Amino acid sequence: MSTTAILESLQSAIIDGDEQKAPQFVQTALADKLDAQTILEKGLLAGMAVVGQRFRDGDYFLPEVLISAEAMKAAMTVLSPMLKAQNVKARATAVVGTVRGDLHDIGKNLVAIMLEGAGFEVIDLGVDVPPEKFAQACRDRKVDLVAMSALLTTTMPEMESAIRMLQRELPNPPPVIIGGAPVTQQYADRIGAAGYGRDAASGAEVARGLCAKAG
């Protein structure tokens, strides 16, 4: 199979929500020596972009989107060890979560993988995380960074609420980085986030930079 054919098969497996084939094609791609980042971006994320487009156009409904998300997760179980292995070890703790009211976790999971790959110990609070839970996690442990994800325009303001709560309740609030499809650098600046990641890899890079600066 050519590289293009493997990546197209991977995209189709995500678009069709084929939970069996998606991880198999990741295996095929790895066996063919494709690098993990290419498999992620040109296979899995390219497939997910088509799913999003079809949902927007009314060709897909929630059940189809959910099935594609499951195929994506199955594929990620094979790919995530490779993504982590590509990076070097460092030394800091990050709390990660999708904000209150938001159940999207694929991007957040990718951020967690990339942060681990960048050497962070990751405490993943999951989805639908209220501001209090972010604050509590920072009280329970010495946390160097908080990473928040939001996929809905309606849940973005929860990022600001969580930042305000950390500032109010913690003597030394850790820096917060934010990301997610509707989030922008301008929004991050406006709500006082320390950093913004356009994608999971650049989020991890920003996180490393912030923690290196903090010493």
Ligand code: B1M
């Ligand atoms: Co939802 N959904 N969804 N959905 N869904 C979107 C986000 C939407 C854009 C679809 C659309 O209309 N085209 C739309 C939002 C519109 C808006 O607000 N502007 C939408 C909607 C409306 C909804 C519901 C309200 C639908 C409904 O019920 N009527 C509902 C809301 C539920 C809720 O959260 N309360 C809903 C539900 C769902 C499912 C449950 C079916 C499912 C989620 C399953 C799951 O996550 N386990 C789902 C999915 C899968 C999507 C789409 C199709 C794909 C999202 C995804 O996983 N993308 C999405 C359309 C789209 O985005 N194209 C859509 C792949 C993922 C890797 O990308 O999460 O963007 P993403 O992460 C990226 C970057 O954003 C970045 O890194 C990643 C890439 O490396 N990133 C960060 C993310 N977080 C970061 C944090 C960082 C740094 C970078 O630093 C901390």
